[in-house]
Amino acid sequence: MARTANRRERAEEASLRKESGNSFQTAIYTRISRDKKEKPGDSIENQIALCESYIKKNDGHNLVGIYKDIAKTGTEFERPDFEKLMGEVRTGKVNCIIVKDLSRFGRNYTELGNFIEKIFPFLGVRFIAVNDNLDTFHMEDPNKSLEVILKNIVNETYAKDISKKISTSHQIRIKQGGFICGAAPYGYTARKDEDGVRRLYIDENTASIVKEIFDAYLKGFSTLDISKLLLEKKVYIATDYRKFGKAKADENELIRAWMPTTILQVLKNRVYTGTLIQGRNQKHLFEGKKRERLDEEHWTITEDAHEAIISLDTFEKVQEKISSKSNSIKNSRKENKNAKDDTVFRGKLYCGICKRKMSVHRQKSGNKTVFYFSCNRFREFTTEKCATSITEATLEKTVKAAFDAILLNNSKSYKAYLNAYDNLKIEMDKKKEKELTEIDRRISGLSRLQSEYYEKYVLGKWRKEDFEREKGLLGKKKAELESLKERQVAIFEKEVFELEERHKYLTALFKGKTKKWDxxxxDSIIDKIFIGKDNTIEIKFNFEETPVITEKLGRKTRRS
Structure with a gap:
């Protein structure tokens, strides 16, 4: 009885508000999921059109915003535009929400029931679901609330059912030897059988190449050697095979080389023994959780799912060989990770040829650790390595020489900048305050005009059409000023950041003349260093417009 009385009170309040000429500050909320079976009528455009039509046919609504969540599930309420809308509700800018139907607002009946029964009444928000003929200010009948809850149970059951059906369907196909992933592994082709299950079949064009990769590795070829062998035989990489439809290129055709890491993936893939391993990852469709990696015990492993290309004996021999090699690499990496000494240039060096980050290596020379950098990556269309390299000693000598040259040539201008830093910052703050104050003054003026226009409309001095037109123009101007303010704030913040960073850089620069480099x-003075194969080094110092190009061993520097 108490709930019924409260609803009647809210209905009376709504009626009084309407009679007094006050409009509800109304927002339209729309949502569409990723479901390919989504009805055409549920498109964002159709939802907006339906809600706008409702507003036109029913007086007492002032449309203040349209909120759209695209490709968002209805089973959870953590959606970007929904959260923006609730923020406007909490600040009092919105006190009425209109949706096409309840399923657009959400498919979790517990949460939606909580909004309708508790949250919206507490915040004094009117909620309208057009197609469900639901208006919370006209819910005198307590049975109407039960009807809403029941409808949401149907919505949630639908979401759960879809999730369960998809998951069950996948599991059935996997157990039947079905391949549910995308492209078939190299050496196989995937096609649907008469029972509708997609299975793997040997691809006669590439199966022999897979065998050749395994045989070569057992004969002592490294993955790099196998890459060179495949390049000599003009074998397309897997993606190019799918693109061109043939395993090998023509005699004079330029092709891309197989990456050693790709060859290693082939050698470690159990699919070539006839075993399918699927379900390594799982996504809970209904709960809306992100995809997660499962432990091996939860994987779905199907033995003899398709014809094998490699015998189990051959595969196991290859795995033993891979394991013995990887253990030595892991031990070496572990030693490097646990080592207390390190190079100060780690992460700064890039290959001048392929532009990728160079690897760091360490060697023991008596009791001393010696570092050097190298790039062992391939250039495209070849198995030739970039082969750029440099020792830490040579690098340090070269970089310090370039550093000294910069300081010598620019010392006077740098000191003048540092001396003027405090005044520059003060002037920048004054400029920011002046410009933002002016924008705020103009925004306040528009807000006053909005109040005056509304007062004229309420007193009958303006027609509704005139009021709507002028209000729209003012709203547009106000939005432009708000946008201008945001841009100006971003510009000032960027300028201040650059000023402070340059001050920090130049301060560090002068300290570096006397202190030990760490x-x-x-990090504070150097952005990147590119090592070329022709004895050149390109050093990009922070806040230096042009890089310094010099030769190894600290030869004379020259500006690019």
């Missing part, structure tokens, strides 16, 4: 100091 990682923090190198």
């Amino acid at each position: 990682k923090d100091f190198v």
Whole structure:
């Protein structure tokens, strides 16, 4: 009885508000999911059109915003535009929400029931679901609330059912030897059988190449050697095979080389023994959780799912060989990770040829650790490595020479900048305050005009059409000013950041003349260093417009 009385009170309040000429500050909320079976009528455009039509036919609504969540599930309420809308509700800018139907607002009946029964009444928000003929200010009948809850149970059951059907369907196909992934592994082709299950079949064009890869590895070929062998035989990489439809290129055709890491993936893939391993990852469709990696015990492993290309004996021999090699690499990496000494240039060096980050290596020379950098990556269309390299000693000598040259040539201008830093910052703050104050003044003026226009409309001095037109123009101007303010704030913040960073850089630069170089100091003065194969080094110092190009061993520097 108490709930019924409260609803009647809210209905009376709505009626009084309407009679007094006050409009509800109304927002339209729309949502569409990723479901390919989504009805055409549920498109964002159709939802907006339906809600706008409702507003036109029913007086007392002032449309203040349209909120759209695209490709968002209805089973959870953590959606970007929904959260923006609730923020406007909490600040009082919105006190009425209109949706096409309840399923657009959400498919979780517990949460939606909580909004309708508790949250919206507490916040004094009117909620309208057009197609469900639901208006919370006209819910005198307590049975109407039960009807809403029941309808949402149907919505949630639908979401759960879809999730369960998809998951069950996948599991059935996997157990039948079905391949539910995308492209078939190299050496196989995937096609649907008469029972509708997609299975793997040997691809006669590429199966022999898979066998050749395994045989070569057992004969002592490294993955790099196998890459060179495949390049000599003009064998397309897997993606190009799918693109061109043939395994090998013509005699004079330029092709891309197989990456050693790709060859290693082939050698470790159990699919070539006839075993399918699927279900390594799982996504809970209904709960809306992100895809997660499952432990091996939860994988779905199907033995003899298709014809094998490699015998189990051959595959196991290859795995033993891979394991013995990887253990030595892991031990070496572990030693490097646990080592207390390190190079201050780690992460700063890039190959001048392929532009990718160079690897760091360490060697023991008596009791001393010696570092060097190298790039062992392939250039495209070849198995030739970039082969750029440099020792830490040579690098340090070269970089310090370039550093000294910069300081010598620019010392006077740098000191003048540092001396003027405090005044520059004060002037920048004054400029920011002046410009933002002016924008705020103009926004306040528009807000006053909006109040005056509304007062004229309420007193009958303006027609509704005139009021709507002028209100729209003012709203547009106000939005432009708000946008201008945001841009100006971003510009000022960027300028201040650059000023402070340059001050930090130049301060560090002068300290570097006397202090020992450490990682923090190198990070503060150097952006990137490119090592070329022709004895050249390109050093990009922070806040230096042009890089310094010099030769190894600290030869004379020259500006690019």
